[in-house]
Every structure is written in structure tokens, then in C-alpha cells.
Amino acid sequence: MSDPRPLLIVEDDAALRATLAEQLAVDGEFQPAEAGTIAEARALLTASDARQDAVLLDIGLPDGDGREFCAELRRGGIRVPIIMLTGADGEADVVRGLDSGANDYIAKPFRINELIARIRAQLRVFDNSEDAVFVIGPYTFRPAAKLLQDMGRNRRIRLTEKECAILKFLYRAGGKPVGRQILLNEVWGYNAAVTTHTLETHIYRLRQKIEPDPASAALLVTEGGGYRLDPQAGRVAA
Structure with a gap:
């Protein structure tokens, strides 16, 4: 088995963030890092030694809109899979999230096994894409x-x-x-x-x-x- 894949959870709900991190780390497949704000996430993703293979990104964050942050990351050249996690599941919300550059969009509440399956699917696609470097x-x-x-x-x-x-x-x-x-x-x-x-x-x-x-x-x-x-x-x- 390969080493855990680093993954960043950007979520302002500390309890949900901790639960997600714990569940994603259980089988040793992922190594979650946590951020509660866009500023924290930006620092982790742009550090000189940064390595995150995927990002789970909430929309409603204390210091901004996750969709705008997603678009910022794409403009900055970050191509790893970004999966939006949000309670806003209307069609317009989904379209706006995907248009910002997200690879997938999962409405809360969600099942952890479904989330893991979607992360795996996005990583498979990314690992075989021209963007994987x-x-x-x-x-x-x-x-x-x-x-x-x-x-x-x-x-x-x-x-x-x-x-x-x-x-x-x-x-x-x-x-x-x-x-x-x-x-x-x-x-x-x-x-x-x-x-x-x-x-x-x-x-x-x-x-x-x-x-x-x-x-x-x-x-x-x-x-x-x-x-x-x-x-x-x-x-x-x-």
C-alpha cells in the first residue's frame, strides 16, 4: 500500500472538520490537513513545500466565498481536484460551484463512504491527466x-x-x-x-x-x- 495522500479540508465548522479528518485518516489512505478560513488554506496551499493532492472546500467561510477562492486557486495554477462541500444544493449553486473550477459538488449532509468514493474517482482522473506534474x-x-x-x-x-x-x-x-x-x-x-x-x-x-x-x-x-x-x-x- 502506498503512503497516505495529503488532502486539505477547508471548513469553518470545527466539529465537522475534525470528524472529517478523523474518518478520512482511519484506513491510512489519506493524510488530512485542516483549515478553518480561506487565509489558512491559502497559506497551506501556496507554501514552498506545499503538497496537497486534493481539496475539500466549504462555500461559506468566515473570510470569503469558497467559490471565489476556488477560482483564485485555478487562476494561480493549482490543478488538483477540488470538491465543494456545502448546504447550498440548488441547481444555480451547483452550476456556480462547478463554473468556479470545482471538480465535484457534494451537498451536506453527505455519507462519508460516498465522499471517499468521489475523492478516489477525482484522484484517478487527475493522476492520468495532463495536469498531473x-x-x-x-x-x-x-x-x-x-x-x-x-x-x-x-x-x-x-x-x-x-x-x-x-x-x-x-x-x-x-x-x-x-x-x-x-x-x-x-x-x-x-x-x-x-x-x-x-x-x-x-x-x-x-x-x-x-x-x-x-x-x-x-x-x-x-x-x-x-x-x-x-x-x-x-x-x-x-
Whole structure:
């Protein structure tokens, strides 16, 4: 199982916010952060080390309208899924919410299992969209395009589907080592005909493409009976 996916809950009702955070974190699938105002949410989403894979956004917030904040985030280049949570469920409200850039709109009260299913659905779509972009070392990684791009050196690296899947899964592990068998199952499925040698061959070829010195890997490291991705390695300090 991959590491919990960071998710921001923007809701001024402290009790509801805490309940949502607790329920979303139960199975370890999500790692919720909380904000009670637009100002708090803006600070969390625009920090230099910010990483939120999705946002649950209330409309009625103490310091503004969630729909206007959603539009602001989209103008600022934030493309992660945004799901509106609100008691205003009239057709005009839904249309206005979606027109502001929200991916989905859920009226209160809602069932937690339905909310989780909708979050998962939006994340699946996003992870395979052209908007999904990850930074790995000196590279910008666009899984949908199967492309790593090093802007500093004006270099583009084409990846295979399996190489993309390996990088995505290791990135989601948040810098922790992933065992060979786990990675093999996640990328190839539970296929008895595929052995760890297949994975090792792909890792070798991937290192030849992305490592400055493939013989001394810094980005894609062998560790703990498996592999670990260090997204910070090789970055040029600002």
C-alpha cells in the first residue's frame, strides 16, 4: 500500500472538520490537513513545500466565498481536484460551484463512504491527466505524457509505461523504501510469470535514463530490500 495522500479540508465548522479528518485518516489512505478560513488554506496551499493532492472546500467561510477562492486557486495554477462541500444544493449553486473550477459538488449532509468514493474517482482522473506534474530531482515528471523534462539542460526523456508506473508509485511512497515484491505487484499485478528480475531490469534501464551517474544512484536508490526515490536529489538550490 502506498503512503497516505495529503488532502486539505477547508471548513469553518470545527466539529465537522475534525470528524472529517478523523474518518478520512482511519484506513491510512489519506493524510488530512485542516483549515478553518480561506487565509489558512491559502497559506497551506501556496507554501514552498506545499503538497496537497486534493481539496475539500466549504462555500461559506468566515473570510470569503469558497467559490471565489476556488477560482483564485485555478487562476494561480493549482490543478488538483477540488470538491465543494456545502448546504447550498440548488441547481444555480451547483452550476456556480462547478463554473468556479470545482471538480465535484457534494451537498451536506453527505455519507462519508460516498465522499471517499468521489475523492478516489477525482484522484484517478487527475493522476492520468495532463495536469498531473511531479518534481523529481532536476526533472519535471508528466506521467500522462510519459515524459521527464530537465529544463535547466533542455533535456527531455521519454519513458515506457512501466517506467512511469514505477516512478509514480515510488513518488507516492514519500521517500520511503518499497520492497521489490510490493513494487512488482503494484506495477505488474499479481502475475506469477513476472519475477523480480523483470523489475530489476526496468530499474537498471530507468537509472540509465535519469541518473547522472547510473553506477552511483542518487535519485533511485536501492534500500531496505527494495527501492526508494529521493525527489530532492540533484535539485539546484534557488
